[in-house]
Amino acid sequence: MTKFKQKIAIIFSVLLMMSALLAAPLHAQAATASIDAKAGIAVDAKTGQILYSKNSNQVLPIASMSKMLAVYLILKSIHSGQLKWNQRVHVNAEIAKISQNTELTNVTLNQSRTYTVRDLYKAALIYSANAAIMALGIAQAGSSKAFVNEMRTQVQKWGISDAKLYNAAGLTESEVGSEAYPNTAKNAENEMSAKDVAIVASKLLQAYPEVLQTTKQMKAWFAKGTSDAVEMTTHNYMLPGQADYLKGYEVDGLKTGTSDKAQACFTGTVKKNGHRIITVVMGASSKSNGNARFTNTQTIMKTVYTNFKPVRYKKGASLKRVTNFKVPDGKTTTVKAGIAHGTTIWVAKNQSANAVRFNSTQIQKKAGVAAPVAKNQKLGTATAQIDGQNVLYLQKKDAQITLRAKTSVAKANILVRLWRSFVGLF
Structure with missing residues (x-):
């Protein structure tokens, strides 16, 4: 009977431990998933919160994913009026030669013709046409070198310091001939x-969401009605109707990349349940097995949406632990703070919003906020923590949540301020 009781006790103890483990919240801030790739990452598209990461700081070749940066600059020029969608673009002899290299992804460009900015833009994004994006860069900046200089300057403005950029397409310098960056x-x-x-x-x-209207297209014509006409087909096999489409995940972008050194790469994006994420997979497989980048992306996307849920904070919302700021010389000695912009923080599926805590940095820490305080005046910033650990973001500034005054506070009269000072002595 004693042995039986011991067995029952052991079984009961094991069941208790298992139930405790099942009930325990998922503390990891970034999802864990096994992918067969050199590096990968998943982030919230708006806030930059990191939801998955593998070797995400390792600098690696990016091949045609380079075109996203080039397209950013082209769209920037279009929005500023420097370039027009219907503007005709001439191509030089070297660009025409690159376009006729059958070992590269291209649409044929002819020196005797001109092409619209729109056609070249679509060719670069849908078909990953290398000469097309280089032709756009020259049209925008005047030369390939000048355009690469703009690319370098732009990433530096974004705080990216370890990028190596040589051409708009992501080709090796030997493949771009005389359009190569000098002394490389x-x-x-x-x-x-x-x-x-x-x-x-x-x-x-964030700047040009209209890019998705192009990247979600599976087919499009280039130079239709000419001898160079070609019906372009996307290389993004995760789009609806394609071989690696994942039901329930309506991928609508962004860009593939393939080279001998980079192997198969893919930057993807999907909006599910009202929240968009961006994924990056690098060095997924050899060039001959390009689908691995998509199956790895599927794994990351499913892992994020299965294991995490977004907690939404509306504009003006008060955050726990940073609700009030001191206003020692105000008519009222505190002012309520609200967030300047709506934001989202992802937590584990089995966690509640209470798992998120906030810490604030007040503009004037010791003296408090000086009166008078205007409504919507910046009071400071807050950062989020989950289970005592800082929430991880792409960049440090992404972690900063701006806090603004929800009401105005007038300055107290001199007698009130003197009385407060006197009382403070005791």
């Missing part, structure tokens, strides 16, 4: 980390 090795090609690529993709989507 022939085997040099563009390199960034997965985190860098995610920053570029997020900046592109």
Whole structure:
């Protein structure tokens, strides 16, 4: 009977431990998933919160994912009026030669013809046409070198310091002939980390979301009605109706990349349940097995949406632990704070919003906020923590949540302020 009781006790103890493990919240802030790739990352497209990461700081070749940065600059020029959609573009002899290299992805460009900015733009995004994006870069900046200089300047403005950029297309320098950047090795090609690529993709989507209207297209004609006409087919096999489409995940972008050094890469994006994420997979497989980048992307996307849920904070919402700021010389000695912009913080599926805590940095820490305080005046910033750990973001500034005054506070009269000072002595 004693042995039986011991067995029952052991079984009961095991069941208790198992139930405790099942009930325990998922503390990891970034999802864990096994992918067969050199590097990868998943982030919230708006906030930059990191939801998955593998070797995301390692600088690697990015091949045609480079075109996202080039397209950002082209769209920037179009929005500023520097370029027009219907503007005709001439191509030089070297660009025409590159376009006729059958070992590269291209649409044929002819020196005797001109092409619209719109046609070249669509060819670059849908078909990953290398000469097309280089022709756009020259049309925008005047030369390939000048355009690459703009690319370098732009990533520096975004805080990306370890990128290596040589041409708009992501080809090796030997493949672009005389359009190569001066004094670079022939085997040099563009390199960034997965985190860098995610920053570029997020900046592109935030500034020019209309890019998705092009990247979601599976087919389009180039130079229709001419001898160079070609019906372009997307290389993004995760789009609806394609071989690697994942039911329930309506992928609508962004850009593939393939080279001997980069192997198969893919920057993807999907909006599910009202929340968009960006994924990057780098070095997924050899060029001959390009689908691995898509199956790895599927794994990351499913892992994020299965294991995490977004907690939404509306504009003006008060955050726990940073609700009030001191106003020592105000008519009222505190002012309520609200967030300047709506934001989202992802938590584990089995966690509640209470798992998120906030810490604030007040503009004037010791003295408090000086009166008078105007409504919507910036009071400071807040950062989020989950289970005592800082929430991870693409960039440090992404973690900063701006806090503004929800009401105005007038300055107290001199007698009140003197009385407060006197009472403070005791």
